[in-house]
Amino acid sequence: AENFGAVEFGIPADFRRVYLEEHLYLDDPFPAIAATRTEPFYWSDITGSVQLTARQSAYIEKASKAGFANGMIMQVFGPQARNALVSIGFQKGRPRLSPQEVTEMQWAAQSVHLHFCSMSKPTDGQHSRLSPQELEVLRWIARGKSNTVIAEIMGLSRHTVDTIIRRMFGKLDVTDRTRAAVRGLAFGLIHQSSDYLA
Structure with a gap:
């Protein structure tokens, strides 16, 4: 948890504060699930098919109360195992992406992550x-x-x-x-x- 880092855009300030102060990232079930998959997936597709702990269920309830009706998770990969998780939350009423849009989103996320890795190359110390x-x-x-x-x-x-x-x-x-x-x-x-x- 000490080395937890994130880049975020558009997350409600109250939920962001709670996520960090209450260390909700320790209860977030999606990173562990994403580590076992190569394809993007929707939150709702997982929560109905995976046995969640009480803390994980409480996390999903808090995310729902913050306004996230659903979302998509995808892994991105970088050099020297600098992998990351991209999580995109959708508000209520947002239709599901088409298979082509999912692929485009995955490629965009991968491209951004590789750019991040190139921007953060080690220097001379x-x-x-x-x-x-x-x-x-x-x-x-x-x-x-x-x-x-x-x-x-x-x-x-x-x-x-x-x-x-x-x-x-x-x-x-x-x-x-x-x-x-x-x-x-x-x-x-x-x-x-x-x-x-x-």
Whole structure:
């Protein structure tokens, strides 16, 4: 659980907070099920055919209350066993994807994951020399905060934050905030429950 990391878009803030703070990813049944399959599958196709624990059933109930009527899970694969799970939640009333759309979604997810892997290739190890202040700025960047907001949070001037970011970019060998956040996640610099890409 300590090394749990995720990239998410569009998940309701309350559910995201509960998922992390209550460590619901430990009760989420879909990663273990996905590890045994090569094809994408819908949540609803699994929950009716797999024996779930009480905690797993409670997790699915919480996801339903958060507005997820169904969803699709697929594994993606990367170099040196850098595999990941892609989970796409659907709101009520969303029709099922056609077989062709499922295939296109799977290829798109695989392509994005390989791009993520290429963006997070190890460098010469300079990332290990990030200062505590640089790490804090990186974690705020990963949470989507602007330089101005980071300056307010940390009690620094905007100019100081800009300087810290330029120095941090050099150590991470990146030129933009997205790549910095991706490398931070890949290098384990962003891994606590409060360090979440949003």
